Amino acid sequence: MSKTFKARLKVAAIAVATTVSISGALIVAPQLAKADAISDLMAQIAALQSQIAALQGGGSSGTGTGLNLTTNLGPGSKGAAVTALQTALKTDASVYPEGIVSGFYGSLTTKAVQRFQAKYAIVSSGTPSATGYGAVGPKTRAKLNSVYGGTGGTTGTGTTGTTAVGSGLTVSSVTQPSATLAPQGASRLPFVKVQLSASSDGDVTVKSLTVARQGLGDDAVFTDLALLDDNGMQIGLTKTFNANHTLSFNSPFTVKAGTTRTLTVGGNMAASLAAYAGEVINLAVTAVDAGTSAVSGSLPVAGNGMTINASLTIGAATVQIGTTDPQASSTAKNVGDSNFIFSAVRMTAGSAEDLTVKSIRWEQVGSVGSADIDNVTVVVGGTSYPTTNDGKFYWASFGSSGIMVPKGNSLEIAIKGDFVNGSGRTAQFNIRKAYDIVMTGNLFGYNVTPTGSGGHFSTAEPFFGGYLATVNNGTLLVQKDNTVTATNIPLNTSNVPLGSFLFTARGEAIQITSLPITFTGSTSPNLTGVAIYDKNGNVVAGPKDLAVTGGPTTMTFTDTITVPTGDNVYTLKGKLGTQFNNGDTIGISMTPSGFTARGTVTGNTITPTPSSAVTGNTQTVRSAALSSSIASTPVVQNVVRGVNGFKFATIQYDASNSGEDLRITSQALTDTLTNSAVAGDLTSCFLYDGTTILNDGSNVVNPSAAANTFTFTNGLVVTKGTVKNVDLKCNITSSAVSNGTHSWGFTAAQTAAVTGLTTGNTVTPLQSLQLGQGMTVKVGGSFTITLDTSSPTERYGIANSTGNVLSVFKLHAVNEDLRLDKIQLSFSSSTASTTDIVQFTLWDGATQVGSGVFAGSNVTATTTLSSSVIIPKDGDKLLTVKADLTQVGTSQPGTTGHTIAININGSATTSTVAIGQSSGSSFNSGTSADVNGNGVRLVKSYPTLALLPLPTNTLSNGQQALYRFSVTAPAAGDVGLYKFTFNVSSSTVATSSSFSVYGYSDSAFSVQAYNNNPLNSNPAAVVSSSTMLSMNSKLNGQSGNASTSQIAIYFDPVLKTPTTPNQEAINVPAGTTRYFELRGTITGAIAGDAFIVSLQGDSSAPSRTSTNVYAYTSIYVDQNGTGKFIWSPNSTSTAATTTQDWLNGYELPGLPSTNMQSQTISK
Secondary structure, eight states: OOHHHHHHHOSOEEEEEEEEEETTEEEEEEEETTOOSHHHHHHHHHHHHHHHHHHHTTOTTOOOOOOOOOSOBOTTOBSHHHHHHHHHHTTOTTTOSSOOOOSBOOHHHHHHHHHHHHHTTSOOSSOTTTTOTTSBOHHHHHHHHHHHOTTOOEETTEEOOOOOBOSEEEEEEOOOOOOOEEETTBOSEEEEEEEEEEOTTSBEEEOEEEEEEEEEOOGGGEEEEEEEOTTSOEEEEEEOOOTTSEEEEOSOEEEOTTOEEEEEEEEEEOSOOGGGTTOEEEEEEEEEEOTTSEEEEOOOEEOOOEEEESSOOOOOEEEEEOTTOOTTSSOEEOTTOOSEEEEEEEEEEOSSOOEEEEEEEEEEOSSOOTTTEEEEEEEETTEEEEOEESSSEEEEEOTTTOEEEOTTOEEEEEEEEEEOBOTTOEEOEEBOSGGGEEEEETTTOOEEOOEEOSTTBOSSSOSBOOOOEEEOOOEEEEEEOSSSOSOEEOSSOTTEEEEEEEEEEEBSOEEEEEEEEEEEESSOOEEEEEEEEOTTSOEEEEEEEEEOOSSOEEEEEOSOEEEOSEEEEEEEEEEEOTTOOTTOEEEEEEOGGGSEEEETTTOOEEOOBOSSOEEOOOEEEOOOOOEEEEOSOSOSEEEETTOSSEEEEEEEEEOTTOSSOEEEEEEEEEEEEETTOOGGGEEEEEEEETTEESSOGGGOBOOSSSEEEEEEEEEEEEOTTOEEEEEEEEEEOTTOOTTOEEEEEBOTTOOEEEEETTTOOEEOOEEOOBOOOOEEEESOOEEEEEEOTTSOOSEEEETTOOOEEEEEEEEEEESSOEEEEEEEEEEOTTSOOGGGEEEEEEEETTEEEEEEOOOTTOOEEEEEEEEEEEEOBTSEEEEEEEEEEOOBSTTOSBOTTOEEOEEEOTTOGGGSEEEETTTOOEEEBSOOSOBOOOOEEEESOOOEEEEOOOSOOBOOSEEEEEEEEEEEOOTTOOEEEEEEEEEEEEOSSSBOSOEEEEEESSTTSOSBSSSSSSSSSSOBOOOOSSOOOTTGGGTTTOOTTOOTTEEEEEBOSSOOOSSSOOOBOEEEOTTOEEEEEEEEEEBSOOTTOEEEEEEBOOSSOOOOSSTTOOSBOHHHHHHTTOOSSEEEOOSSSSOOTTSSOBEESTTOTTOOSSBOOOEEEEO
16 A cells, blocks of 8 residues: 555544445545545545555556466576466566566576565575575475466466355454453463454455554564464464554465354564553454455454553573584485484573473475475474474474473474485574464463574574585485296297386486496397386387397496386396207396486486395296196095086196296097996086186087097186196086096197297197096995094983983095985983983084984984085084983983983984985985994983182191082082092101091182081091991991092081981082082191092992982992992982982092092191
């Protein structure tokens, strides 16, 4: 706005403000005193609009021209891109007053670019080649496109697209920062907030935002002011007030379509405010320029008044160069260097208050672009914080809580990153303003302005100057690549791959103008048409010929090869001459340091690495060759008539030693017929490559003679260095000769028709007489049944339970798959009754395939299977038999102690039937003898025992625990216990003549389970060689069934009369566990003494008193000779000792037939 026009606005005004919307900008003008009438006022407004429009059209600051530069430019450049650049620059007379558009980048254009770079703080000193001053590099190019690319037009390098622009922007006020003190040294103190809302039809770019100082105060209270975004990050540069007490933030920013942004104008207060203390100042947003988007709303948006204060002492901080800063060393970097620390500072909190560091903003002033450096992070105390950047400034926020620095403590802040490009360019990270390090005092809550200490800091800009890191020239690394593997190669064939190499260029593309290659091998090389190909198959050098003799030979390519940045695979191909012999080798190597190369950006000479030779994979010269043989699989076997697609043989085509791929067009085979077999037994014979038929259509073979030729419809390709398997499959007629044998293979005269795939040369395969495996045709299959090893042993089964596994039978089929249709089972009636089971079920794995019952007194049952059970050819199928058991007890059908077993009835082979899946014939079992399974002993309940650890294994005199174990009753019912027997062996010195058993209901052995402990009224003594228990005469004359070194414990927990003990049963309630401990009173124990104790088991069931008795009285079991452990399943109720409901320890879970594991106590 011109000074003349400003003067016209300085007329007498009243306090009322009028809002005027003018072409995408919203400004505030005072109401004019001369406006005596509305019509006068409107006329003046119209004149004002006209004058502002004229000023806006002046182009003093440049207008959008649709510029979209995509390449770097500099002195000497020419063409359409330079024309577009000059056209854009001339729109700003302050940048390019000459305005000459010539298409040549000369001195005038250089000066114009320098003015542009200085105006937008890109670079302001140096030369185009050293610092980029006057040249269009990545950063300058991006800024040029941003400033002059607004119209979406075209440049000399192409057409830019257009982004939808929002139609409107609404300006509104929000809750303003509270009126408070503005102390000296405070930074980014919030004075006013404004809310900007974009229309939903497009993004809105805000070009500028104007702020005015209001109130009775002085501009000098501020060093400058900053515009802060929603996250407290600064937008653009700080600004200062002009003579009219206004400033304009003119760094464009975007409000996304349909969104709202809240911006804050923060004041950076002067270091000393003594001369202005007490002044009250407020700021107001008075204008918003949104370009072509209409701006609406009420302006000004004014903040509350802030009182200038010089007496409050807020926090302070001192900043020095960081200990991790590279300083003058290590600043020459290579592309590919990572985690390089560009700059580092160390801030120390003052003594006034603790500080919290919220964020930091670094300014990159070197010539590298943002694409040249990657993974830029700010590191504080070992934690990396991500950065955001606009190509110039890099921000990092330390989260909502920030990083607290106590008074007097220090904090190191560094910025690091990776060099991924930018050869010949520089990187330098500064801190432009002191308050770009945002830190807040924890006591008063103000942002403090740090002071710098040391030569790297200045009161001017930049506040901190980092060291300049220079990116070295580009690099080129050459390595062996395995795209071309070590393989066989043919003679006299063009474009044969000879080797491949990986070229990795970093920093800049590398131009190679001389590339020597050395060939080595067992024969002097004779090569023609040698060329280098890129990864896309394009020739980048050559072809060249090499025809010399003797020793290693070098071929030098002088074509210009440009290696792009990144990884690039180059392949050498050529043609081998006839001087090579079969089996010769050829190798290719190159020494990268011997290349002639230079960078395409820097123009500097590059020395590729390594300096040693890089050798590709060695190739072996082979002529086209093939060997054929019949594989050892499928093996000799039987097959039934009527099978379709049976595999008779597999041909192996071996091209391992071939120099080229091979094509096979036919194969001769012979079916050697024995045992009266005839060729016509087979039809529809095909050769298969995997699932692909090779001789389909009219080429199908229906043998009428032994010798046959298979013609391949499309040929078969066998890749060099590989082995291809081809299967022969035929249908077997239903009338084929029984026991006839067919063996498919080669006769000496038979061969295949083979040619080289590349050369077309005929190849004679190496093939010898090989008849193949004999396949014998059978009328049908057969099967047998045995007891599988997984079938369980005899054990207890709980009454009224289901799914008890009785037997697992193994069915074995031969010649063909068989489907089991029905099977006959028999019931072992000598040890049980059919009333002991409800039903039996048959299972194939987890699938039930059948069920049945033994009706009435029948002890056999034939079951037709409900689901398909396939017995595989020459394989096995397991069939599991399970039973649901009946109840036992009073008026119940089951009998305690019955052993239930279900077997295969071998005498009824015709009742077990299977159907051949190939032949369709019916077959009976081939097993004529019974196959007996083991059974389960039917009881209402049974105990499970477990050994438990002793509280100590150290022997001492006095009463001591010698053995511990538990007895668990299942949920099905209680378990009665009558007798335990222990084996005790001890040293000759330490003895015990007193043993007792204690019972508990908890595993801690603390809560007694029965009325009294111990459970035997008189302590038992160990049995000597000639004397039984002292209690023997008092226990009805029982022998006690205890032998030498054993003690027998009977229970009498209720009646405890020493002279008349009465043995009783104790119970373990259903679903519970009782814990038992054997104790002994030890005397005479000395070092080296030991007791070894174990609970005794039973090796067989009690002998039966009659054919119908399977459980007994406790006394009978005790006297039977096997009653070491006596228990009852309590079939009807709690069993009395005289009830025939007692069994011994045979087959109890956890109790071996000899004894449970022993426990030792020693001193």
